[in-house]
Amino acid sequence: MASLRVLVGCKRVIDYAVKIRVRPDALGVVTDGVKHSMNPFDENAIEEAVRMKQKKIVKEIVVASCGGTQSQETIRTALAMGADRGIHVEIPKGTDESLQPLAVAKIFAKLVEKENPDIVILGKQAIDDDSNQTTQLLAGILEWPQGTMASVVEHSEGKLKITREVDGGLEDISVGLPAVISADLRLNEPRYATLPNIMKAKKKKIEKMSPEDLGVDVTPRLKVLKVVDPPVREAGDKVPDVSTLMDKLKEKGHI
Numbered sequence: 001m002a003s004l005r006v007l008v009g010c011k012r013v014i015d016y017a018v019k020i021r022v023r024p025d026a027l028g029v030v031t032d033g034v035k036h037s038m039n040p041f042d043e044n045a046i047e048e049a050v051r052m053k054q055k056k057i058v059k060e061i062v063v064a065s066c067g068g069t070q071s072q073e074t075i076r077t078a079l080a081m082g083a084d085r086g087i088h089v090e091i092p093k094g095t096d097e098s099l100q101p102l103a104v105a106k107i108f109a110k111l112v113e114k115e116n117p118d119i120v121i122l123g124k125q126a127i128d129d130d131s132n133q134t135t136q137l138l139a140g141i142l143e144w145p146q147g148t149m150a151s152v153v154e155h156s157e158g159k160l161k162i163t164r165e166v167d168g169g170l171e172d173i174s175v176g177l178p179a180v181i182s183a184d185l186r187l188n189e190p191r192y193a194t195l196p197n198i199m200k201a202k203k204k205k206i207e208k209m210s211p212e213d214l215g216v217d218v219t220p221r222l223k224v225l226k227v228v229d230p231p232v233r234e235a236g237d238k239v240p241d242v243s244t245l246m247d248k249l250k251e252k253g254h255i
Contacts, residue, residue, distance in 0.1 A: 004058045004155075004177070006049045007117040008083065009108065010042040010065050012074040013128045026226050028097060029128075038074045041123025043081075043190035044183040048153060049121055050082035051188065057155050058119075060084050064111055066104055068096045072206060079201035080193035086206040087111060091218065101129075103211070103218040105137035110214035112142060117178065119160070124149055124182040135182035145175035151186040 014020065015035040023030055052058040063078040064087040065071040075086035089107050091099055112120060125132035139146035147153070147162035151170070154161040164171045165184050193201070211218045239245045249255045 004052070004118040005060045005062070005116065006052065006058050006119045006121060007108070007111060007115055008042075008045050008049050008061060008063045008078070009104075009120075009122040009134070010046060010063055010074050010078050011039040011123070011126050011128075012036050012065065012067050012071045013039045013126055016040060016127055022227050022229055026228065027224055028227055031097065036070070036074075038077055039123050039126045039128075040190075041125060041127070041183055041185065042078075043123075044185060044187045045121040045123050045181075046078050046081050046083060047188045047190040048181075048183055049119075050191070052119075052155065053082065055155075062087060062115055062117065064089065064108065066096075066099060066107055066211075067091055068093050075206055076198075076201050077193060079204045079206075080198045081191060082197070083204075085204055087115075088206055088208050089214070090208060090210055095218070098220045098224075099218055100220050100222060101131045101133035102137055102221060103216065104134050105141055106216045107211060107214060107218075108134070108138050109141045110216060112138075114214075119178065120144075120180045122180070122182050124184050132182075135180055139180040142178075142180065144178050144180050146180045146182075147173060147175050148182045149184045150181050151184050153181060153187065 013036060014031065015037040018035055021030040046063065049058060049061045053061060061083040062085055063075055063083040065075050066089040068091060072088055075088055079086055122135045135146060135148055147160060149165045150162045151165050152163035158177055160175050160179055162173050162175065164173060237248065239248060
């Protein structure tokens with residue numbers, strides 16, 4: 001009998017296929033008129049929650065997103081994938097791009113108090129800032145066990161067995177509930193939302209609130225000094241033999 005409740009995070013980010021352009025003021029990247037979509041790691045998080053529900057482990061999936069008004073589109077996508085209801089923590093336009101992991105973790109900690117989930121699943125990182133911090137910060141604030149960079153999650157006897165991807169290979173851990181998990185790309189293959197489910201998602205409830213409603217200060221703790229394009233890669237040289245290669249490397253001071 002399903003008894004667990006899951007809170008899942010999803011973030012609206014610039015689509016992975018878009019060529020990123022630095023703003024003229026060099027304090028960020030151009031977001032206006034640019035295609036956005038759900039953060040790919042968050043798609044894995046939602047998919048895992050939906051699979052848990054299909055296995056009768058989970059009874060309800062609540063998806064939450066912090067951002068501007070358009071973040072509701074991302075929430076609707078998550079609802080169409082199988083989440084039951086959504087929470088939109090609206091961040092005023094102009095400040096949503098400066099929302100940092102610590103503030104997001106504090107917001108989710110308040111949502112945990114409100115929703116009382118057994119499991120929180122977040123994407124390992126967002127592809128816009130690549131911070132990979134929110135899960136760890138949230139687990140620290142809640143004082144819950146954490147399973148980060150999960151590629152396999154199994155539920156048994158009130159615990160989660162998690163296979164983590166680490167530098168040396170794979171690591172198996174067991175955590176008690178409640179717990180916080182971060183999803184890696186190899187955790188699963190996210191489903192596509194079907195048209196009937198997209199239509200059903202339009203009728204699902206999205207609760208709106210602000211950081212102030214939750215008592216969270218989202219003032220940035222870090223200041224961006226400058227954003228620059230990566231250096232253009234120089235064309236390589238072709239050499240006829242190894243001796244010429246060694247001469248070139250010595251000439252450039254590499255050996």
